[in-house]
Amino acid sequence: MKDKLDAIKHRFEEVAQLIVQPEAMADMQQYSKLSKEYKDLEKIVQKYEEYKLVTANIKNAKEILSNEKDPEFREMAKLELDELYPQEEALEDELKQMMIPKDPNDSKNAILEIRAGAGGDEAAIFAGDLFRMYQRFAEKQGWKMEVLDLTEGTSGGYKEIISTLSGPEVYGMMKFESGVHRVQRVPATETQGRVHTSAATVAVLPEMEEVEVDVNMNDIRKDTFCSSGPGGQSVNTTYSAVRLTHLPTGMVVSCQDEKSQIKNFEKALKVLRSRLYEIELQRHNDEVGAQRRSMVGSGDRSDKIRTYNYPQGRVTDHRIGYSVHNLPTVMDGEIGDFIEELRIAENATKLKDGGSTEKAR
Template identity: 60%
Template sequence: MLDKLNIVKQRFDEVSDLIIQPDIISDQKRYVQINKEYKELSELMKKRKEYITLSGNISEAEEIIADGSDDEMVEMAKMELDEAKERLPQLEEEIRYMLIPKDPEDAKNVVVEIRAGTGGDEASIFAGDLYRMYTKYCEGKGWSVSTVDYNEGTSGGFKEVIFEVAGEDVYGTMKFEAGVHRVQRVPQTETQGRVHTSAATVMVLPEAEEFDVELDMQDVRIERTTSTGPGGQSVNTTYSAIKLHHEPTGIIVSCQDQKSQHKNLEKALKVLRSRLYEAELAKKQAADSEKRKSMVSSGDRSAKIRTYNYPQGRVTDHRIGLTLYDLGNIIDGDIQKLIDELMLAENTEKLKENSELF
């Protein structure tokens, strides 16, 4: 383990030197990459320091016990040895996870798209519930959430809602939410009191930087319209809403959230880039059979990933067979326990795939 950590230290020393070089500082893209690597390696260096300290404590304690000349020192050494030996396997496991090659997408911000599926008005209401759940979860983590576009349902909720989330390692966390979510409950629109099953689809797209996707604006037709929705200043009066038509792919993106046409165009272009980037990413993942083997974060839009059952108060994640009887808190934004279990399942899979590293 220490040999591997020493190799990492060599890279940390290189990166520490690179990060202060003027040519790196002047190249924004390169500087962001190096700075990110520096932060990740710094965490590993803390673990390396702890590992060296623990190993030294074990050796020292074993020497004192072997010598046996001072009973009090031997007793203290035994206690220290027990503590160190209990911590060492945990630390090694933490280091193994940190040594797994990172998915470069994980650090990206995301564009989330929620669309009502089967179930009519109830599906739109459920899509609204999911939007509220994710908004509360993201805000609880200190991430910023910004709406791009929405199409309200006739009885509440959304037929479709698109929003951006910005923060630290957002895609690495939110990617597990991609897929079909089902709800089983008595709809607000149902008079007979029967339980119905409705669905909504969640897409989580890693936000593409300008240098990730070369977007030829000659391929983009821009349509400017008035905003729709509840009345108010600028709505239905100014041509601030934007609709982009990407001719080569047929992708259409709308944005009417901001009063400023320029800001709506900026947001719409961001979503268009992310959709184009995600399409390329999907091709890459399809080619990588090992990566696609993991159903945990395959992002298969047609896969039914989770069921929210209101009569029983339970939430079941079908990918890992996890059922939690805590629906009220989960739908109120407390989804961290689900994400933790999904991350654990994926990391365990990665450990198996990268077993030769250890």
């Protein structure tokens, strides 16, 4: 671990020099990248200095025990070691956690897509419940949520709803929500009182910028149509809604949230970039199977990840076997415990796989 930490410290000193160079300050993109790296490395270096001080004190205390004859000095050294050993162990654990390579997308905003799955009208209603759960969670985090496009269910909820989430570390927290969410309850339309199982699919994509995903505009067909949702006098009178079709993949993205066609086009293009990025990332992961997809980090849409059991008031995350019995609270947006447990599980998997080598360059 010491070699890796020394390499991190060397890189930190290198970045400190680069960031003050005129060419770096003249290039805002480069300056921003270096600033972020500096802040990330600074935390590790400060913790490393703290760790080195503790290990130096341990070494001194051991030397006293080896060479000192005075019983009083020896007793003081023993007491000091009793305090220092737990500190050393705690700092080692902290450093191991800090050295786990972060997903570079964690700090990005996110695209949240929720679609009704098996279960007919009840699945659409459940999709609506999930959207409200995430909406309340976003409010608690101080994030901004914007709906881009939606298709309502015939009995409530949504067949599909796509939105953006903006704020600090959005994707890093929300990425664990990708997958199939299952609900077990008695639907409002059920006359016999039988418990039904329905499902909705959640996809969370990092919002990608133009410089990160190159989209050939010649590959995109743009269609405009009248908005069908809320929006005042412009609804059904102006062609402000936009539908983009990516010809090579057949992927279709619509946006009718804004009254301006230009703004709808820009938002739809962001979603398209994020989906294309996801396709490329999946292809890369499949090709380099060695990128050990952890049990919580794969984000595979076909994975059944969580069950919401209304009769028992229980929510279970199947990836980590974690259950809580406060379903109403969870549906009110209190999903932070799940995210934290999933994050711990992912870090444990990365540590087991020796994933801390990427941080030192």
